[in-house]
Amino acid sequence: MIRDITLGQYYQTDSIVHRLDPRVKIVATLVFICSLFVVEQAAGYVAAVLFLAAVIRASHVPFRFMMRGMRAILFLLLITFFFNLFLTPGEAVFSLWKLTVTEEGITLAVKMAVRLSLLIIGSSVMTLTTTPNNLTDGLEKLLRPLQRFRVPVHEVAMMMSIALRFIPILLEETDKIMKAQMARGASFDEGNLIQKAKSMVPLLVPLFISAFRRANDLAMAMEARCYRGGEGRTKMKPLHYEKRDYVTYLVLGVYLAACIVVGRVVPWGSIL
Amino acid sequence: MALILDHVTYEYGNGTELLVRALNDVSLVIPDGQFIGLIGHTGSGKSTLVQHLNGLLKPTSGNIYYNGEDIHDRDFSKKRLRSKVGLVFQYPEHQLFETDVFTDVCFGPKNLGLDKKEVQLRAFQALKQVGLPDDCFYQPPFDLSGGQKRRAAIAGVLAMKPEVLILDEPTAGLDPKGRDEILDLVASLRKENGMTVILVSHSMDDVAEYVDRIVVMNKGSVCYDDEPKQVFAHKEELEAIGLSVPQVTDIMHALKKAGWWSADTSVITIEEAKKEILRQLRKG
Numbered sequence: 001m002i003r004d005i006t007l008g009q010y011y012q013t014d015s016i017v018h019r020l021d022p023r024v025k026i027v028a029t030l031v032f033i034c035s036l037f038v039v040e041q042a043a044g045y046v047a048a049v050l051f052l053a054a055v056i057r058a059s060h061v062p063f064r065f066m067m068r069g070m071r072a073i074l075f076l077l078l079i080t081f082f083f084n085l086f087l088t089p090g091e092a093v094f095s096l097w098k099l100t101v102t103e104e105g106i107t108l109a110v111k112m113a114v115r116l117s118l119l120i121i122g123s124s125v126m127t128l129t130t131t132p133n134n135l136t137d138g139l140e141k142l143l144r145p146l147q148r149f150r151v152p153v154h155e156v157a158m159m160m161s162i163a164l165r166f167i168p169i170l171l172e173e174t175d176k177i178m179k180a181q182m183a184r185g186a187s188f189d190e191g192n193l194i195q196k197a198k199s200m201v202p203l204l205v206p207l208f209i210s211a212f213r214r215a216n217d218l219a220m221a222m223e224a225r226c227y228r229g230g231e232g233r234t235k236m237k238p239l240h241y242e243k244r245d246y247v248t249y250l251v252l253g254v255y256l257a258a259c260i261v262v263g264r265v266v267p268w269g270s271i272l
Numbered sequence: 273m274a275l276i277l278d279h280v281t282y283e284y285g286n287g288t289e290l291l292v293r294a295l296n297d298v299s300l301v302i303p304d305g306q307f308i309g310l311i312g313h314t315g316s317g318k319s320t321l322v323q324h325l326n327g328l329l330k331p332t333s334g335n336i337y338y339n340g341e342d343i344h345d346r347d348f349s350k351k352r353l354r355s356k357v358g359l360v361f362q363y364p365e366h367q368l369f370e371t372d373v374f375t376d377v378c379f380g381p382k383n384l385g386l387d388k389k390e391v392q393l394r395a396f397q398a399l400k401q402v403g404l405p406d407d408c409f410y411q412p413p414f415d416l417s418g419g420q421k422r423r424a425a426i427a428g429v430l431a432m433k434p435e436v437l438i439l440d441e442p443t444a445g446l447d448p449k450g451r452d453e454i455l456d457l458v459a460s461l462r463k464e465n466g467m468t469v470i471l472v473s474h475s476m477d478d479v480a481e482y483v484d485r486i487v488v489m490n491k492g493s494v495c496y497d498d499e500p501k502q503v504f505a506h507k508e509e510l511e512a513i514g515l516s517v518p519q520v521t522d523i524m525h526a527l528k529k530a531g532w533w534s535a536d537t538s539v540i541t542i543e544e545a546k547k548e549i550l551r552q553l554r555k556g
């Protein structure tokens with residue numbers, strides 16, 4: 001039940017997107033997100049959707065699998081949509097009870113909903129095609145220059161990879177404890193809000209204890225293997241750019257330029 | 273009355289590409305009062321199977337009947353089922369959460385909606401049954417030793433007065449003494465309360481002495497389902513799927529192979545082995 005959350009999950013398969021250097025994918029995600037906010041006109045969004053569709057196609061991750069993770073975000077998306085719809089001042093189109101829908105509101109709501117969905121799908125493509133380890137490796141290397149300014153880059157990356165590593169473990173643990181308490185007659189979806197909150201205690205207490213125990217074990221294991229932070233530490237699989245990575249950077253540049261031209265500069269007339 | 277599994281198949285990760293078939297067409301009849309050992313290598317589907325018996329998992333296909341009723345019928349109460357079929361999970365001490373042992377044991381009966389007196393009475397009885405010393409009752413569960421914690425957790429299920437008690441690897445992670453204590457406890461519980469007991473394990477030595485029947489699982493299917501002696505006769509086949517026969521049976525096999533005498537290799541307990549060896553020595 002709880003395992004349905006796919007956000008931040010890795011989908012194992014072999015594809016060109018999976019094989020790309022994680023740094024490329026991080027940069028690409030950032031570029032993609034920027035492109036979404038640069039764009040002002042509908043044509044730009046069409047370009048973004050096409051680009052994303054092509055990437056998803058190349059990643060061999062089934063679209064259905066990706067969408068399952070989106071369900072969790074749907075609620076957030078709806079809230080944003082309705083807030084924008086009703087709370088944007090401007091020329092009134094019609095009003096419902098005390099709420100007024102404006103022309104500007106519709107435009108903004110649609111725009112934000114499209115931006116948000118693309119943003120979430122775009123970043124989930126990155127996490128679905130990159131193992132957490134690779135992701136943090138990439139991040140560490142990208143942020144390396146910040147070390148000059150005494151930013152503990154290695155430690156931050158290590159923390160991130162541990163946190164990511166713990167998500168599935170804790171989900172599994174939650175599932176197990178939930179079942180164990182259900183075997184003792186507990187139910188987690190009955191009663192009003194207060195009763196529901198109360199019924200969480202038998203789940204949360206063992207979960208916290210287990211998390212602390214695991215953290216303690218991990219710290220012990222790291223120390224036993226002489227972990228002393230990032231200094232002088234080398235990688236087993238150092239990151240190297242390949243030809244395909246340079247090509248991807250090139251494609252990214254072209255995409256960004258296209259987005260700016262199509263979505264901003266060219267006067268399409270106001271379609272939205 | 274009995275628990276019946278009728279062609280049960282279960283797949284994890286339904287609806288995704290990451291499909292694992294953990295149970296494959298399993299049919300079993302579990303009559304009242306039987307002591308069953310459920311044995312299988314890691315990942316053979318033992319835990320998955322027992323979670324079906326109290327309705328925690330719903331079969332992908334197939335049915336489960338308790339006393340003749342389909343447990344996934346709309347009007348069949350899961351809560352009642354769970355009070356009748358008590359399941360003690362692997363490492364049950366990890367589910368303790370109350371501030372003291374007694375209150376934690378009360379959790380199960382309280383969920384059944386019993387009145388306070390009955391709840392406390394049951395908790396008290398259960399704690400007595402598992403043999404926890406009185407001065408542990410009001411201690412935080414986290415102050416107990418590993419074996420004591422496990423007893424407390426078992427008491428938490430016993431307090432619901434189940435008719436069927438299922439223990440998933442109750443001896444995992446215990447030292448030999450703790451292991452023997454838990455196994456003796458299970459045997460005595462069975463004798464006193466006359467319940468049906470299913471003991472999950474991957475060690476034949478754990479179960480050989482106690483059980484009436486052994487069900488061997490391999491890769492999601494039942495591959496042997498018989499009396500212990502009959503099952504242990506398949507020494508080679510068992511070893512091929514990562515299991516072993518009890519150590520004494522192994523020794524008798526070795527003796528026979530060494531040509532010492534025509535030893536009876538169906539021996540499964542140390543007591544029987546002793547008798548058999550003495551008999552052979554007198555004869556020879």
Ligand SMILES: Nc1ncnc2c1ncn2[C@@H]1O[C@H](COP(=O)(O)OP(=O)(O)OP(=O)(O)O)[C@@H](O)[C@H]1O
Nearest residue numbers: 284285292294312313314315316317318319320321
């Ligand atoms: N929650 C789950 N999600 C996906 N797959 C699972 C899950 N639980 C178990 N499995 C898979 O189902 C199969 C059977 O697992 P199960 O836990 O029933 O085995 P087991 O016999 O209890 O093993 P063990 O002796 O290690 O406890 C394994 O291949 C396992 O990887």
Ligand SMILES: [Mg+2]
Nearest residue numbers: 318319362440
């Ligand atoms: Mg198991």
